[in-house]
Amino acid sequence: MGVRTLVVTDRITERVEKGADILLEADPDDFGAVLSAIRAERPGRISGVMSLGYDNPPVVARLAAELGCPGVPVEVADLCTLKDRRIAALDRAGLPVPRFAVATTADAALAALDRIGLPAVVKPSDRTGSLGVAKLDGRDTARGPVEQALALSPTGRVVVEEYLSGTEHTVAGFALDGVLRVTGFADREYGEKERFFPHFFEGGDTLPSVLDAEQRAEVVRTVQRGVDALGLTTAVVNTDILRTPDGRVYLLEITCRLTGARIATEVMPLATGIDPLPNAVRLALGRPLVEEELRRTRDRAVVQRYLPADGGTVGRVGDLAELARTPGVHDVFWGLDLAPGTVLPHYRGGDEVLAGAITTGPDAAAAEALALDVLSRLPLHLTDRPGTRPAPPEPAP
Missing domain, CATH: 3.90.600 (Glycinamide Ribonucleotide Synthetase; Chain A, domain 4)
Incomplete structure (x- = not known):
């Protein structure tokens, strides 16, 4: 594509070494550390910044702003990543979200269970992935997981959510001028979700989805509403959706990054033929996307x-x-x-x-x-x- 790559990672592997033109070691979730590493290297002009599935949109947005590159506004990246801000914004926009409360103390979190009900889920508001996420199934056993989640949160904030049952799905794509273009739709495998209670085990992903065309369309419409609510005008989009047995669709997560764990970059392309990575690079560089690369070319399990x-x-x-x-x-x-x-x-x-x-x-x-x-x-x-x-x-x- 005519670009050279400067890769910043805290886990240098043989694969990374082969793929990087310049390789720097720093925590990708630490804006100051990444910026210092780049400035110490003096690589010349940087034209774009992106994350390869790593859940750090706030760092990417701040780097883009600091280095004068195209990117999602910092406030939007924060809104898409900080769990307490995101769920509140989606709720204000009328999106279906679980009943929730934000707490800064264990007592406040436990008190919220009276309104939210049991079972519930506790999450550090500013941690990514499943770190510190736990199921709460009783008032007498909830304090430990809540205190652990609070300790893992840099700002000491947790979100307590209603626990919902149903099928979960990942929708990936691009927001272009505010319109969602789907590049992948996968089912998340939770057959042994509570094997390691109170922690959740996700067994992987499956394509094609068990949902029919009408059900998938309803999910995509919900994701589009989330794109609108969070101001994702031009961005990579990754979402986590839950569909209850009675057909209600909940937007659990929506963020402005590629789906991680090789899902967007390998699993989905293997099934559909749509490789989003070149267009994600173009988006980071401020170049127009190639529409032809957004079209499905195969249908494989x-x-x-x-x-x-x-x-x-x-x-x-x-x-x-x-x-x-x-x-x-x-x-x-x-x-x-x-x-x-x-x-x-x-x-x-x-x-x-x-x-x-x-x-x-x-x-x-x-x-x-x-x-x-x-x-x-x-x-x-x-x-x-x-x-x-x-x-x-x-x-x-």
Whole structure:
């Protein structure tokens, strides 16, 4: 595309080293650290700033403003990322959101449960991903998760939300002049959502969706309303949607970044043929998007499935190359840095995935069966669990 890349990351891997023209080490979620690293490098004029799925729109927006690049306004990036501001803005706009309260103390959060009801969910308002997110199922057990969420929040603020049941979906795309252009629609796999209660386990993503065309259209209309409410005039869009059994659609999350965990950049393109990355680069550079690249060119069943870490010590870890050559396997990968002696954590959130697989098949069920089979055959031995390895998740019924 005629551009050179300066990559800032706190996890330098072989893949990153191959892809970067200039590579700098800094925390991508720390605006000051990133800016200092760039200025120390003196790379010359920077023409655009973007995140490759990392949930740091406020940092990206501030860098763009500081460096004179195109970008989402800082106030919009903050609105899309800070959970307390976002849910309040969506609520004011009349969007369907869970009942919620914002609290700065554990007592205030517990008092909010009287209005919100149980079960509920607590989230640090200014942490990304699933860090500190927990289910609350009783007043007598809620204080611990609430205090943990408060401790994880840099500003000491949590959101307490009504717990909703239903199917969850990811909608990805671009807002162009305020109009949403969808590039991917996936189902989020929560067959074992409460396996690690009070933490939530997401097993991966599935394409195509189980929703029919009319149901998907209703979801997209809700996302468009969210785009309007948050002022996402020109931006990359990523959303988390929940649809209840009675058909009500709730907008749980909407933010101005590429969907992470390789979903927007690999899983969705594998299914649809739509690769959003070149257009995301163009958007960051202030160039016009190429409309032809927003059109679906294939319809393939693709799943990504994860194996959670669940304790133990690594005795032996092997090469994944042979598994990766299995027909239908796009990739199989470790989610953690593993070596003999590595002590595995007990799962508490999305950063504690042991391994994952991206697979294709004639339909979603076949692709999922292949992914689970691959994850059951990982070359991994745990010394404190002789002859065993962590069990892969069971297929959803």
